[in-house]
Amino acid sequence: MTQPQMTQPQGAPGGPGWMSVPQGAPNCPPGLEYLMQIDQMLVHQQVELLEAFTGFETSNKYEIKNSMGQKIYFAAEDTDCCKRNLCGNCRSFDMQIMDNMGREVIHINRPLRCTSCWFPCCLQKVEVCSPPGTVIGYVKQSWSICVPKFTVCNAQEEEVLKIEGPCFTCSICGDVEFQVLSADGGTQVGKISKQWTGLVKELFTDADNFGITFPMDLDVNIKAVLLSATFLIDFMFFEKKGNKENDSPGML
Numbered sequence: 001m002t003q004p005q006m007t008q009p010q011g012a013p014g015g016p017g018w019m020s021v022p023q024g025a026p027n028c029p030p031g032l033e034y035l036m037q038i039d040q041m042l043v044h045q046q047v048e049l050l051e052a053f054t055g056f057e058t059s060n061k062y063e064i065k066n067s068m069g070q071k072i073y074f075a076a077e078d079t080d081c082c083k084r085n086l087c088g089n090c091r092s093f094d095m096q097i098m099d100n101m102g103r104e105v106i107h108i109n110r111p112l113r114c115t116s117c118w119f120p121c122c123l124q125k126v127e128v129c130s131p132p133g134t135v136i137g138y139v140k141q142s143w144s145i146c147v148p149k150f151t152v153c154n155a156q157e158e159e160v161l162k163i164e165g166p167c168f169t170c171s172i173c174g175d176v177e178f179q180v181l182s183a184d185g186g187t188q189v190g191k192i193s194k195q196w197t198g199l200v201k202e203l204f205t206d207a208d209n210f211g212i213t214f215p216m217d218l219d220v221n222i223k224a225v226l227l228s229a230t231f232l233i234d235f236m237f238f239e240k241k242g243n244k245e246n247d248s249p250g251m252l
Contacts, residue, residue: 017070017071018070018071018072018100019034019066019070019071019072019100021033021034022034022036022037028220029105029130029131029134029136029220029221030103030105030131031099031103031105031106031130031131032105032106032130032220032221032223032224033220034066034072034073034099035072035220035223035224036220038066038067038072038216038223039213039214039215039216040066040067040211040212040213040214041064041065041066041072041211041212041227042064042065042066042067042069042209042210042211042212043062043063043064043065043209043210043211043212043227043230043231043234044062044063044064044065044209045060045061045062045208045209045234046061046062046063048061058084059076059077059078059079059084060076060077060234060235060239061074061075061076061077062074062075062076062231063075064097064227071100072099073097073098073099073105073106074097074098075095075096075097075098075231076095076096076098077093077094077095078093078094078095078096079091079092079093079094087112089235089236089239090112090115091112091235092110092111092112093108093109093110093235094107094108094109094110095107095108095109095110095228095231097227104131104132105130105131106128106129106130106132106224106227106228107128107129107130107131107132107133108126108127108128108129108228108231109126109127109129110124110126110232110235111125113125115141115236120143123140123141123142123143124139124140124141124150124232124236125138125139125140125141126138126139126140126228126229126231126232128224128225128228130221130224135155136154136155136221136224136225137152137153137154137155137160137221137222137224137225137228138152138153138157138225139151139152139153139163139225139228139229139232140153142162146167147164147165147166147167148163148164148165148166148169148178148233148236148237149162149163149164149165150162150163150164150229150232150233151163152180152222152225152226152229153225154219154221154222154225155221159183160183160219160222160225161180161181161182161183161189161222161226162180162181162182162183162185163178163179163180163181163192163229163233164178164179164181164185165177165178165179165233165237166178169194169237169238174196175193175194175195175196176193176194176237177191177192177193177194178191178192178193178194178233179191180192180213180214180226189214189215189218190212190213190214190215190226191211191212191213192210192211192212192226192229192230192233193210193211193212194208194209194210194233194234194237194238195208195209195210195211208234208238210230210233210234212226212227212230214226
């Protein structure tokens with residue numbers, strides 16, 4: 001697989017625009033120290049002009065920021081041209097997430113699998129590694145007809161959190177919220193919100209913005225898995241093909 005063309009993040013480590021590296025984080029995977037001090041993240045997909053004007057699908061790129069707008073990570077999809085334009089939002093992908101020194105700190109792998117409730121044995125499953133090669137968790141799609149459902153699992157594939165979305169995921173002048181629930185589903189502990197970005201941007205691009213909230217004391221590994229769940233949700237429900245919406249009710 002060809003490697004994506006990565007742009008070195010601008011600014012020196014800890015410099016303007018980037019969150020400074022927290023100190024003293026024992027037993028924390030290198031690069032996840034940033035997540036220890038935050039309870040929310042903003043994920044901003046970059047607008048690709050070629051894709052906006054021609055509908056030709058390019059690899060997705062994102063900036064991940066804290067609540068003050070300081071950049072934490074830069075993420076880039078690693079796929080080939082044929083896969084992006086033939087398979088659309090169903091495509092498999094690898095996602096590389098790097099810190100401000102250009103060091104890959106999280107690696108996400110999404111294999112080619114089904115999304116429809118008609119194929120319950122082959123639903124979505126994303127593997128999350130940090131550092132690359134060391135699994136820290138998984139995001140698994142749960143079988144459901146009416147609403148999108150996912151489970152967030154640790155490295156042993158034990159369920160830690162649930163994610164539940166709305167029946168209709170179309171964004172019409174408002175945010176679309178996916179609730180993050182406790183493992184028993186009884187308590188909401190956070191959310192993943194696809195944020196309304198304005199009529200022009202929504203109509204003519206598939207560059208989306210997301211907000212993620214979670215408990216401050218949540219394990220940093222699970223915070224990284226929640227970030228990975230956001231990318232899966234973006235691809236499944238908000239990635240357009242030829243700038244055309246793919247909205248449909250439930251998981252049919």
